[in-house]
Amino acid sequence: MNDTLEIPAADTREQRWSKRLALWTAVLILANVLADVVIGSPMMVLPQLLDHFDTDQAAWLNASAMLAGAIWSPLLAKSSDLFGKRRILLTTLLLAGAGAVICLVAPTLWIFLLGRFFQGAAFAAVFLTVALARQICTPRVAMAVVGLVTSGSSVVGIIEPFLMQPIIELFGYRAVFLAAALLAGVAALCVRVFIPESPIRGSGRIDVGGALLLGGGLGAVLAYVSLGTHLGWCSGGLLALLAAGAAALAAWAFLALRVEEPIIDLRALSRPILLTLLALVLAAGSFRSMLQLTGIIAQVPPDLGLGYGLGAGETIAVLLAAPNLGIVLGGVCAGWVAGRFGPALPLVGGIAVGAVATFAMFAGVSALPVAIACGAMVGMAAGAIGASGYNLAASLEAPDRQGTIAGVVSVVLALGSVVVNFAGGEVLKATRIPGITADGAPVSTATGVYLYVTMAGVLFVLAAVPALLLARSGAGIRAQSSKRHNPITPSTTIAARSAGGESRRP
Template sequence: MTDTLENPAVREHRWRGRLILWAAVLTLANVLADVVIGSPMMVLPQLLEHFDTDQAAWLNASAMLAGAIWSPLLAKSSDLFGKRRILIGTLLLACAGALVCLAAPNVWIFLVGRFFQGAAFAAVFLTVTLARQICTPRVAMAVVGVVTSGSSLVGIIEPFLMKPIIDVFGYRSVFIVAALLAAAAALCVRSFLPESPIRGTGRIDVAGALLLGGGLGAILGYISLGSDLGWSSGGMIALLTAGAAASAGWALRALRVDEPLIDIRALSGPILLTLLALVLAAGSFRSMLQLTSIIAQVSPDLGLGYGLGDGEAIAVLLATPNIGIVIGGVCAGWLAGRFGPALPLLGGIAVGAVATFAMLAGVSALPPAIACGAVIGMAAGAIGASGYNLATSLEAPERQGTTAGLVSVVLALGSVVFTIAGGEILKATQVPGTFADGDPASTATGVYLYVTMAGVLFVLAAVPAIILTRNRFPAPAGPGAPRRPESAAGR
């Protein structure tokens, strides 16, 4: 398309029918990422049986690892060729991956399909940067809040919708639904959304993309799979070594080439502070969401000092954070449009810290656990939306795709590292033979240490967030006409 930044038909400045349609289409694209990552886990036992394998960890983590590999390349490509165009290509890649998984005759072909499906991981930051460039800043921040959190509603209804379909059509139905959803989302993006009006210049450093993507995927693979396959096993050590070597090779290359995939030298202090806050905060709220799902399955009758298992209450406990994510993300986007994104980021971190420490009482009582889960969900929604808004507002428009992709990577990195760390805390404090089937369970001490770890992470994340709030950082001007500066803390 030939639209430019100066064309008022592109830069939507208020909520009306067209903008609501755009937000709905962008949210639909983000729903695909949730479906790609989450839905196959509903049929994991059937997949293991069908492919005659016991490698549940690989089947579980493959799409997320692929997303880490795809993200740097797709982020840079979106800056050069247009966010809408790359978003459509990403959705079509995910559709093709679902079809490969559907027809896969063996586990290796299935993993190839999951690799292509993992491209859907990039949909989140692509929708963010597209919203930032087809709307004026104030409206765009509210839209980002909607599109980054609205898909969480699917987490509430997805199990109820998918279970009867799986019961009738088996595990393949998950990939049929994913393929149809990806195709529908691509068609809607093509039909209803304008192209981003700003382009960067230069070329794609393909070698750098391979080094960075491969290094990230290998390191995340080690972190994700080491607990199941053995931290010190030969294969895991080789994976970590390869990841570290590839990442170091990318860093050296980025400092030497003229147009690196991510220009390390151009990462400003405010952006680095934002990324630091996000990696800590994401690790905290993701680890708490994981803990909630664990203790929801433990009956208080076991006498462990914790446990919330109580029939239908479990569904409420697991659904409540998703509702909180939607509320937190939408509110943070609205606040960012009025006061700047740094303030709601700090607010989300502060609220998350209070709710996390309050969970020390909630691990053994259902009502406070539900309340804490809702508030932690609100914190997660606010942190995600504000993180994208803040990082992109600090970057020149022609580099916003790359920066948003970097935000996605650090969110995933924090989530993986600290949920694994929390799992290791629980594993280190297990008591064998706790459950009727002989499985072990963690002690109350382990659960309290886990909650304390998450709370401390929130407190640490608040430090860079406070710095960002107390200082005003002007946004770099984009190409063309001068832009009114945006502040990280407000205008």
């Protein structure tokens, strides 16, 4: 791997916007687009996949890549701190491309799922691009770049269905995986040619055993939560999976407190970082569950007389597009604000916007203009919370461990999303109306929908508590100021590595 682009000193990092930085940002957004394509695009061809592989296991096909991402993330995050963010990002893109090729030619379901496992590595692209941006730019510029790279891919999410549908009609389900393989190749080439390597490397080794225990445990628990509705919460296989996941996580926690260099040093998680992760897991669950609810009520015609419902032809596309536009706006604004006032402030602002939009959905579930406005505001909250969460966690962590903490943020965001989506789904399932469907899918009572909205709103309020504590303490601002007065130089890089090694010793 060519390291001639590696940046050894702070004064060579990007300190202001330029054509070169705009190019870097575009390439990093392209890498994140791959993550969205890997997770979401196969759902466009789910019926064809079920028919081709002669299976009814839609849940496994739906969740496999995300669960694989949870397994990959701890190992890739730690590796990025030791071997360089650019190098691991490139590896991630190549793994995802190889997985797409396997899915493209897979003759059996098991080989297809193997391909989805490799594709799941693309999940790590988001936190790797964040960690890379934090180290190839000065803090103020980096926060704005993070806002762009974490939300810019949502623009593609708006136009992707319109671009892919005609291709799918011509070439079938394989078109999705061919597009993913080509995108991975182009993104990897652009990263290899244009993106510089991160300037700071940690010292030590990778706790492979700990990474496997943590990743496997997270994957197993998330699999239980994701697949329980479809396969049965008390089925023997899923209960065994849950028990294995819990045992793996317990073993990882036990070892992490005893080994010299754990994959995530639990002893080094400060109070501000723990407050940040708590705010993110609650807020992520809230906004993801509300985006899920918008998609559900968008399919319900008002003339069913349920007390809610918005489905009416082209309005569905508008309802689903509004959050994506909001994500872009929220992420970009949060990055800009974070560069000037610190990342805790836009985190609080994003949570506040999300809470207002959520409670406004009591009216929005039956009023299309209100629903569109609320969807856009929830999207803004999602963009602001994601960008601010990455910026805040990275600001609070030592430079040689920013890749690891960014990976933790990604896993926490996914965990909150999966768990609260499941809880919301169970609320709707418990309040279904027998014999009434919308487009063949069962529907719930208005009471169930209102309970769902209440749950999401309460979680937003709870998320505001740790976020306000962080804002009051000035979290992120002091760290940013300290870095501004202590720029990275070759000597301080060596000191950071040494200090990082010392801090991990019991």
